[in-house]
Amino acid sequence: MIPIDGHPILTAATMRAAEQAHGNLSALMAQAGAGVATAARRLAGASEVLVLCGPGNNGGDGYVAAVELHVAGHPVRVAAATEPRTDLARAARARWTGPVEPLATARPAPILIDALFGTGLSRPLDAVHAMHFHRLAAAARLTIAVDLPSGVTTDDGRVLTEPPRCHLTLALGAVKPSHLLQPAARYAGHVRLIDLGLSPASVATVIARPAFRDPGPDTHKYSRGMVALVGGAMPGASELASIAALRAGAGYVLHLGDGTGPPHALVRRPWSAGALTDPRIGAVVIGPGLGRDDTARDRLATALASGRPLVIDGDALHLLDADAPRSAQTILTPHAGEIDALFGKSTASKIDRARVAAARADVVVIFKGPDTVIAAPDSRVTVSADASDWLSAAGTGDVLAGATGAMLASGLPPFEAATAAVWLHREAARLCGRSFIADDLVGALSRVR
Numbered sequence: 364m365i366p367i368d369g370h371p372i373l374t375a376a377t378m379r380a381a382e383q384a385h386g387n388l389s390a391l392m393a394q395a396g397a398g399v400a401t402a403a404r405r406l407a408g409a410s411e412v413l414v415l416c417g418p419g420n421n422g423g424d425g426y427v428a429a430v431e432l433h434v435a436g437h438p439v440r441v442a443a444a445t446e447p448r449t450d451l452a453r454a455a456r457a458r459w460t461g462p463v464e465p466l467a468t469a470r471p472a473p474i475l476i477d478a479l480f481g482t483g484l485s486r487p488l489d490a491v492h493a494m495h496f497h498r499l500a501a502a503a504r505l506t507i508a509v510d511l512p513s514g515v516t517t518d519d520g521r522v523l524t525e526p527p528r529c530h531l532t533l534a535l536g537a538v539k540p541s542h543l544l545q546p547a548a549r550y551a552g553h554v555r556l557i558d559l560g561l562s563p564a565s566v567a568t569v570i571a572r573p574a575f576r577d578p579g580p581d582t583h584k585y586s587r588g589m590v591a592l593v594g595g596a597m598p599g600a601s602e603l604a605s606i607a608a609l610r611a612g613a614g615y616v617l618h619l620g621d622g623t624g625p626p627h628a629l630v631r632r633p634w635s636a637g638a639l640t641d642p643r644i645g646a647v648v649i650g651p652g653l654g655r656d657d658t659a660r661d662r663l664a665t666a667l668a669s670g671r672p673l674v675i676d677g678d679a680l681h682l683l684d685a686d687a688p689r690s691a692q693t694i695l696t697p698h699a700g701e702i703d704a705l706f707g708k709s710t711a712s713k714i715d716r717a718r719v720a721a722a723r724a725d726v727v728v729i730f731k732g733p734d735t736v737i738a739a740p741d742s743r744v745t746v747s748a749d750a751s752d753w754l755s756a757a758g759t760g761d762v763l764a765g766a767t768g769a770m771l772a773s774g775l776p777p778f779e780a781a782t783a784a785v786w787l788h789r790e791a792a793r794l795c796g797r798s799f800i801a802d803d804l805v806g807a808l809s810r811v812r
């Protein structure tokens with residue numbers, strides 16, 4: 364049971380390929396079931412465990428876990444609605460010598476293990492089965508999902524049948540997109556990986572603590588990163604982004620626009636056509652509070668022509684031509700509405716949408732939300748989940764844009780800069796607790812650094 368940070372994300376198909384390449388499916392199931400049993404024993408204390416087993420190999424994992432728990436002397440019962448249908452699951456079922464209770468009449472237990480369906484779920488659950496799943500979970504103190512909460516798809520975060528909210532999901536062999544993507548992810552609870560030694564390769568990974576560029580003895584303010592924030596109609600938003608850039612670690616932040624007042628560390632200058640010609644500028648952030656009028660259009664055109672690395676957010680995303688050729692490293696930070704507006708609506712998974720957008724616009728995309736997907740034009744993807752829901756407040760996106768500018772100006776390549784900023788933003792939100800405002804989040808960036 365290991366934390367998932369930095370681990371590859373695999374789809375059902377790539378998981379099956381990894382399984383085939385391994386060759387010994389029976390050994391994999393034995394390992395998976397043993398891993399589930401170990402985790403359950405660690406968390407259950409002396410409490411009885413009830414394992415719900417489905418017809419496929421997810422159910423097979425459940426039977427193996429039940430046998431392992433029994434052998435270890437742990438009180439365990441099994442319930443199922445249908446007989447196993449795969450050879451592996453049948454073999455695992457045959458080794459379970461206790462009774463198999465019908466799902467509809469199964470007595471609850473304090474610890475519930477959901478081994479109904481995993482990566483093979485192909486349609487909604489039978490309504491009566493789903494009802495009993497919910498009944499047993501409601502009566503349990505702890506619900507542990509094997510591989511995935513039964514009812515969610517594997518690859519795109521969709522929910523076919525609403526499962527109970529599990530406390531823990533044990534991802535078998537690899538993390539899957541639905542462990543991270545909403546709405547499915549909310550049913551998984553904490554996600555931990557059971558390593559099956561498959562070492563699958565993937566261009567998609569779970570976000571991990573980044574390697575920040577910390578200052579050293581030779582550092583000066585410009586080498587640490589100079590960020591220019593292009594202001595506009597609503598100076599509050601660009602100021603928030605400016606202060607975020609400072610607190611995320613930029614050595615020098617230039618706010619180009621109206622507005623006065625603290626912090627004194629912020630260098631304020633009015634906007635001018637030549638404002639972005641300073642060769643020391645390592646990143647330009649444009650969009651927070653920019654407005655969408657002709658002035659905004661002119662400023663965006665100047666930023667795009669400047670050749671400086673760019674972070675394009677908020678209003679600027681509404682003025683941008685996604686298909687125009689790029690003259691500089693560029694990071695876009697759209698939320699779902701902005702992705703729809705820029706690239707058109709789509710029912711594809713958030714990972715695929717971010718990847719397609721990045722390739723089409725030749726940029727790094729930070730597709731924001733409760734699950735944030737960062738994609739590069741070369742197909743690399745990293746996904747950040749478990750962000751505080753309290754981030755759903757005005758101005759938190761401006762903070763992310765400023766932090767992204769600081770990371771880009773520090774010299775990190777765009778994909779790494781975007782990843783570092785998203786991680787920093789998420790951790791800052793964690794430190795803020797509940798009911799914080801964007802200004803608090805800015806302060807917390809320093810504490811995370």
Ligand SMILES: NC(=O)C1=CN([C@@H]2O[C@H](COP(=O)(O)OP(=O)(O)OC[C@H]3O[C@@H](n4cnc5c(N)ncnc54)[C@H](OP(=O)(O)O)[C@@H]3O)[C@@H](O)[C@H]2O)[C@@H](O)CC1
Nearest residue numbers: 382391392419420421480481482483484485486487488510
């Ligand atoms: N990959 C690996 O490395 C490892 C994988 N392992 C485990 O294997 C799991 C995948 O197993 P799996 O492919 O047998 O699929 P699983 O999710 O058990 O169910 C599919 C079965 O249910 C059926 N069915 C589908 N939907 C249904 C519905 N709504 N209502 C009713 N029936 C429905 C479907 O039949 P269908 O009718 O669609 O043909 C099929 O019979 C994976 O999650 C992990 O736990 C580990 O053991 C070891 C390493």
Ligand SMILES: Nc1ncnc2c1ncn2[C@@H]1O[C@H](COP(=O)(O)OP(=O)(O)O)[C@@H](O)[C@H]1O
Nearest residue numbers: 731732733750751752754755757758759760761
């Ligand atoms: N429910 C949520 N849980 C976690 N993070 C969220 C949630 N809703 C929004 N966020 C994050 O909060 C920020 C909101 O940005 P955005 O929508 O641009 O707001 P604004 O433009 O008002 O600053 C993004 O970083 C997004 O990922």
Ligand SMILES: [K+]
Nearest residue numbers: 477480509511
């Ligand atoms: K399951």
